Amino acid sequence: xxxxxxxxxxxxxxxxxxxxxxxxxxxxxxxxxxxxxxxxxxxxxxxxxxxxxxxxxxxxxxxxxxxxxxxxxxxxxxxxxxxxxxxxxxxxxxxxxxxxxxxxxxxxxxxxxxxxxxxxxxxxxxxxxxxxxxxxxxxxxxxxxxxxxxxxx
Numbered sequence: 226x227x228x229x230x231x232x233x234x235x236x237x238x239x240x241x242x243x244x245x246x247x248x249x250x251x252x253x254x255x256x257x258x259x260x261x262x263x264x265x266x267x268x269x270x271x272x273x274x275x276x277x278x279x280x281x282x283x284x285x286x287x288x289x290x291x292x293x294x295x296x297x298x299x300x301x302x303x304x305x306x307x308x309x310x311x312x313x314x315x316x317x318x319x320x321x322x323x324x325x326x327x328x329x330x331x332x333x334x335x336x337x338x339x340x341x342x343x344x345x346x347x348x349x350x351x352x353x354x355x356x357x358x359x360x361x362x363x364x365x366x367x368x369x370x371x372x373x374x375x376x377x378x
Contacts, residue, residue, distance in 0.1 A: 270294060270340050287333040289318065289360070291351055295342035299351065308350055315358035323359075330359045338366040 270292050291311070292300040299311045306314065322328050335355045339348045352363060 270300075270338050287322075287328065288336050289333050290336045290338065291355070293337070293339040293343045293347060293351065295340040297343065297347050308347075308354060311351065312354045312357065315354055315360070319358045319360070331361050333360055334362045334364055335360050336364045336366060 290301075294300065297307075299306050299308065301311055301314050302318075304310075304314070319330055322330055322333060335352075337348060337351060339351075348365075355363065
């Protein structure tokens with residue numbers, strides 16, 4: 226019995242196209258799933274610092290973000306507006322939420338991000354506009370600080 230040896234050995238290479246395609250699909254998938262919580266945060270808003278500030282224990286179920294710049298301009302839903310425009314935008318938002326049977330306005334937390342130079346009275350007006358639209362739960366945002374921000378008399 227004679228065994229023949231094949232002097233020419235073929236190089237078998239796998240097709241890498243499906244693996245590269247799957248890699249790009251996974252990258253696109255994870256880009257979509259990235260936490261976009263910072264999308265609702267405008268960099269023009271310079272939050273005040275507080276030693277009492279802490280992140281929430283659990284994320285809000287239905288957050289609704291309202292931001293105020295130092296000059297009093299209000300940012301809501303990607304639009305710049307005044308307090309009158311905010312009132313009508315909040316009423317529209319409340320109607321949209323009310324149209325869903327499984328959602329209630331009491332489930333929505335209004336997150337207010339106001340610049341540290343914004344007037345406190347203007348922030349209170351934002352809260353009043355939200356209450357007029359039917360929203361009940363609020364969260365004020367500030368930056369965490371290790372420096373004592375509490376004043377003693």
